[in-house]
Amino acid sequence: MSGLNEQWLDLRSDTVTRPSAAMRAAMHAADVGDDVYGDDPSVNQLQDYTADLFGYEAALFAPSGTQSNLLALLAHCGRGDEYLVGQDAHTYRYEGGGAAVLGSIQPQPISNQPDGSLALTDIAAQIKPDDIHFARTRLLALENTIGGKVLGLEYLQQATALAHERGLATHLDGARICNAAVKLGVSPRAAVAGFDSVSVCLSKGLGAPVGSVLCGSKPLIAEAKRWRKMLGGGMRQAGILAAGGLYALQHQYARLAEDHENAAYFASELAKVKGITVSTPQTNIFYVDIPADACRGLNDVLQLTRIRVSMAPRLRIVTHMDTSRDDIERAITVFGDFFG
Ligand SMILES: *Cc1c(COP(=O)(O)O)cnc(C)c1O
Numbered sequence: 218m219s220g221l222n223e224q225w226l227d228l229r230s231d232t233v234t235r236p237s238a239a240m241r242a243a244m245h246a247a248d249v250g251d252d253v254y255g256d257d258p259s260v261n262q263l264q265d266y267t268a269d270l271f272g273y274e275a276a277l278f279a280p281s282g283t284q285s286n287l288l289a290l291l292a293h294c295g296r297g298d299e300y301l302v303g304q305d306a307h308t309y310r311y312e313g314g315g316a317a318v319l320g321s322i323q324p325q326p327i328s329n330q331p332d333g334s335l336a337l338t339d340i341a342a343q344i345k346p347d348d349i350h351f352a353r354t355r356l357l358a359l360e361n362t363i364g365g366k367v368l369g370l371e372y373l374q375q376a377t378a379l380a381h382e383r384g385l386a387t388h389l390d391g392a393r394i395c396n397a398a399v400k401l402g403v404s405p406r407a408a409v410a411g412f413d414s415v416s417v418c419l420s421k422g423l424g425a426p427v428g429s430v431l432c433g434s435k436p437l438i439a440e441a442k443r444w445r446k447m448l449g450g451g452m453r454q455a456g457i458l459a460a461g462g463l464y465a466l467q468h469q470y471a472r473l474a475e476d477h478e479n480a481a482y483f484a485s486e487l488a489k490v491k492g493i494t495v496s497t498p499q500t501n502i503f504y505v506d507i508p509a510d511a512c513r514g515l516n517d518v519l520q521l522t523r524i525r526v527s528m529a530p531r532l533r534i535v536t537h538m539d540t541s542r543d544d545i546e547r548a549i550t551v552f553g554d555f556f557g
Pocket of ligand 1: 281284286
């Protein structure tokens, strides 16, 4: 695990973590088979474990969260159908328009409220009547956490109930649902209650190298499996990857609280620095607004001190299992010196 990356403190995303020795050992030891035939015991174990953890009948391992979300959209909706989704949602904004391009599914974006939710009145207003002029509204897709913000259980219950009353299915982009569950202090099952499907990312805060898992009913997952094959996501001895994911769920779930504490500490210390505005993190992500003229100089300093952050469109900081409290103290000093 040597190399240049080791010397950088990488706060761009929680996707940058590298597998620990124990995770690598689990991957090394994984029993494997051909998963396209359904023969990979480690993939099957991950799928069974995840389905049970989140309270669904079945689950499917996918190479990425983007593909896992797309599988859900394709399984829920057909050509000419429509899904309701947030303007800022990953499935709408950051997945290359896959639902429209590959599924002929029309997105109906709805402005996200400041707390990340979609207003119930906006959802209701966008459900189209049965009329040949309109696409058929089939699905409500929400995201939790969204931009690091946690949607509350009461809101989720209301939104999913509204969708179901109106005959829509519900999908949750739960790339960081484990962060949400830990923050809410509820079980994974409680965090996804009301959703017909959920996509869970293993390679973000949970720290696995690759993969997401889509959970849903048996028929939905059977349909998703057809699409996964068509999209080229049918992998062979994928158990090596699945074992890393299973290890992550079993051993690196509870420690997400540490990332939240580190983000809270980091943000509260940065908030003392004059001239910048710091958002209050709810989980492991926060944003820092810096006067435009300061950005260039800061970039050079971060380069020099080997700290990476996301700068566009806003400065974003993400804590994760490879950022220790000492690392964060160092970053606080760098920011403090720059603005001090
Ligand atoms: C990262 C992310 C995805 C996509 O996951 P990839 O594995 O990067 O394709 C989907 N939704 C949300 C909310 C994400 O943060």
